[in-house]
Amino acid sequence: CGGVFSAEDAYYKIKLGASLVQLITGMIFQGPQLIAQINSELLKLLEKDGFNNIKEAVGII
Incomplete structure (x- = not known):
């Protein structure tokens, strides 16, 4: 499904129905911050x- 590198990535997956998102690839490239x-x-988007x-x-989409 692809990596999560931003709040927009996570939010899109959540709106598609994900109740959990994985940040491993994003953390490897951008660090734990x-x-x-x-x-x-994500709070701002919500x-x-x-x-x-x-x-x-x-699941709103």
Whole structure:
């Protein structure tokens, strides 16, 4: 399905139905700070779309 390198990547997979995303490839290339970066940006994306929590976004596409 492809690696997750950004919050947008993770968010897209979540909206397609993923309840879990794997960051191994992204962490190899960008380092462990990627986790905090994605968490922070993912929260902004969820808020922008009016979701109160991540469960609400799972599978909306």
